[in-house]
Amino acid sequence: MREFIISKNTTRLVKFGFAVFVGFTLLGLYAATSFDEQSSPIRNVITPIVGIVFFGTGAVISWRWLKAIPYQAVSIDDDGIWYSYLGKAKGLVHWDKICRMKERNLNQRLELQDINGNELIKLEHQLVGFELIRIVLHDKVNLLEAGHSQSTFSKNLSFHVLHWGAVVLAILVGYYLVQAGKPIMGVSSMVIICAFIGYEYLSSATSVSVTNTGFAVGYPFRQQHILFSDVTDIALGNSAINGRPVTTVWIITTNRKKPHELRHLDVDMNLVFQVLRAAKMTE
Incomplete structure (x- = not known):
């Protein structure tokens, strides 16, 4: 059994953000109650109210995040995965109950769902060892058994x-x-x-298809066919795009320095990864 908790750096950052938001909210309250007769109504009323609403909302969100941190730790073993605070006896989700994975890149979390799309567990990207959890998930959970037969994926x-x-x-x-x-x-x-x-x-890959001999990776005005024999690995992870992590699938080949990067396709990238990996393994 192994437990994964939210990183201490993330906790410190949220605490710092909470303190900043509370401080500016208090400044807004002070400004709203300290009228200057020589100033305009915008300075006396509108600006403080906008500040209170903005920073107050940030403070509430930060506080809720802080309160939720102890409940976001998860544990895994050969039987399944569960929230640590519930304990295995009460919170265990067996691996075979997980049929779908849904990346929430905006919220930086991975949702594990049953065959009907109901949420079973949420995994925050800020968990220490998150990438290890993802590796274990793809070893234990076969998304293709849930009736997925799609072999072509493209951007919207x-x-x-x-x-x-x-x-x-x-x-x-x-x-x-x-x-x-x-x-x-x-x-x-x-x-x-x-x-x-x-x-x-x-330079952005817009589609990928599984063919009889390899993968056809599409770009806006061209298509490149990759033979199975040229593929050395298919990897899944997060890449930083405009300062935020985005789930990405890499097709690594012998004849290209940079891997083909696939992201933001019409289905979840975890499914794309398993389809491509299965095709490579059964070549």
Whole structure:
């Protein structure tokens, strides 16, 4: 049996955040009760109220997170997984009861669900040894037994719309700056933004399919076929995207320095990982 708890650094960070939010909330309350007759109503009323609502909400969320930390630790053994505070006798969830995994990247947690999609256990990414838990889960839980037969996965249409929309917006802003008499600023900003968005768009894998001989990884304007014999490993983990962890599947090959990165597809990445791994193992 092994227990996994929330890291001490995370606990300290939440405590610090709670103290900051409470401090600014108190400042907002003080400002709201200390009227300055020479100041405008915005300074006397609106600004303090906005501050109280914003920082007060942050304080409540931080406090709830602190109260929940002792209940987020989990334990695992060969029989299953359970919340540590419940104990194995009361809280055990057998491995064969877990049929789905759902990543909540925004909330930084992994939900374990039954065959009907009901939540069984929530695993916070801040657990010390979270990646080890994920490895154990994929050894103990077979998501493919729940009737999953999908072999092609792709990004949603929103991915393409957002990128092309950002390019159009950058061009419009650049055109506006040129018309406003700032041609250097307009053209340079348009070129830099479009180049950045274009690189991210063109280098992002948008689909993956399992074929008879390997994997077909799709990009916006091309497709690359990877033979099973060229694949050395298929890995699952978190990669930092814009400062936050995003669940990613890597296809590592012998003839490419960088692995093919798959993320934000139309199903949970845990299922994508198991489908690709099973295909590689049964080649």
